[in-house]
Amino acid sequence: MRKPQIDYTAVFRALPGMVALLTPDLVYADANDDFLRLAGRTLEQLLGRYIFDVFPENPNDPAAAGMRETRASMLRVVATGERDTMALLRYDIEDPQRPGVWREHYWSPVNAPVLGSDGRVALVVHRVEEVTELFHARGGPNGDSRARVLEAELYTRARELQQVNERLRQAHAREREVALALQAAMLPAPGPTGPHEAAVRYRPAVGALNVCGDWYDLVDLPGDNLAVAVGDVVGHGLAAAGVMGQLRSALSAACRVADGPAQAVExxxxxxxxxxxxxxxTVVTTFIDWDSHTITYSCAGHPPPALVRLDGTVVFLDQATDPPLVARPEHLPRPQARTPFAEGDTLVLYTDGLIERRDEDIDTGLGRLADSLTHHRHAAPETLADVLLAELLPSTGNTDDTALIVLRL
Incomplete structure (x- = not known):
């Protein structure tokens, strides 16, 4: 059966309902026939023009907010790459045949992104349901007054709900800023690690609250040895940041006095x-002994560290895995295992944001990590850390934060 030839331009023109395409600068790129008919504009009057130059706010209504709310919704789409459904709003339009005369309109808009090949928003789809008739009189010139009152009340409640949602969004954004500042203060750059290069990265998640559960640490041990650890607190926001800071400090202290990583995690x-x-x-801790060229490690429910050998072989350190912290009602000793390394090998510790995706098995993410490490095994730690984030994280941003340590052994 031959694949039908579809004229998508014709399909776009015939789409039911008002649909327009805008650039990330909110300039009209196209509009379908229903949009032109119901908005009372020609395509030539739209193309290449800023949306709010074509449809400004009604200057006769000091309480009008349709332009501000529509612009905020579209800019959220451009910034996040996510669809934004707006509450019902009133947006008056000037009659093109009678300048200075404004017609009352009620819209139910949805704004959605179209991503380009680089993963960024290339276009904004602006779809509008025209619901003005619901607010016009029924059954005669004066209409059904009770229905009109109920509709107006519904519209008022929808506007109030939208305002509450906007205040919540602003509060979440402020919490995110504070949490990120706290995260930056608690995750400093690593100190000197002798002749061994190290790189650390923290990449916050996309979203107002999905931030601040992950941490990394490098701890000097007696004999010029080194402990390297990463962890992940369940939860997000300021509460998770506070817990993260406590656990990071406690593990750092435990590593300095413990006989091995298992005792530190215990x-x-x-x-x-x-x-x-x-x-x-979840947490994983590794003790690196430069004299014996060994890595001793213990893992509490965390994805396994990756050891990249000079020949490109990737070994996941998964022989000492135990449940996450406080997952068992009773306290039991933690396991640990040891593996040798050669000078020039690379050790990579990370949190699950680097490899896990909701729609795939974790082995798929581990395989993707191994392939990238093999291919870039000769890169310096700073370069390798950037490459891993670029290749493994979604171009539109991840829904979980990510911590990463790359250490050249």
Whole structure:
């Protein structure tokens, strides 16, 4: 059966309902026939023009907010790459045949992104349902007054709900800024690691609250050895940032006095039982002994570190895996395992945001990480860290934050 030849331009023109395409600068790129008919404009009057130059706010209505709300919705789409459904709004339009005469309109708009090959928003789809007739009189010149009152009340409640949602969004945005500042203060750049290059990265998630559960740490040990750890607190926002700071500090102290990573993680687990919000935290800790060229590690529910050998072989350190912190009602010793390394190998620790996707098995993400590490194994740690984030994280941003450490052994 031959694939039908579809004229998508003709389909766009014939789409039922008002649909327009705008650039990220909110300039009209196209509009379908229903949009032109119901808006009372020609395509020539729209193309290449800023949307609010064509449809300004009604200057005779000081309470008008349709332009501000529509612009805010479209800019959110451009910034986030996500669809934005607006509450019902009133947006008066000047009669093109009678300048200075404004016609009352009620719209139910949805704005959606069209992504380009680079993953950025290339166009904004602006779809509008014209519901003005619902607010016009019924059954005669004066209409059904009771229905009109009910409709007006519904419209008022919808506007109030939209205003509440906007205030919540602004509050979440402020919390995100504070949480990111706190995160930056608690995750400084690594100190000197002798002749061994190290790179660390933290990439916050897309969204107002999905930030601040992940951490990394590098701790000097006796004998010029090194402990490297990453962890992930369940939860987001300021509460998760506070828990993260407590657990990071506790593990750093435990590593300095413990005989090995298992004992350090065991001590952290005991401490976590007395920290609200620490339940189900995952963490992996590695102790690196430069003299014996060995890595001793212990993992509490966390994705396994990756050891990249000079020949490109990738070994996942998964022989000492245990449940997350506070996941068991009783306290039990943690396991640990040891593996050798050669000078020039690379150790990579990361949180699940780097590899996990909701629509695929975790082994797929681990395989993607292994392929990238093999291909770029000769890159310096700073370069490799940037490459991993660029290749493995979605171009539109991830829904979970990501911490990453790359250490050249």
């Amino acid at each position: 001590a952290l687990g005991l401490y976590a039982r007395f920290v609200d919000g620490a339940e189900a935290t």
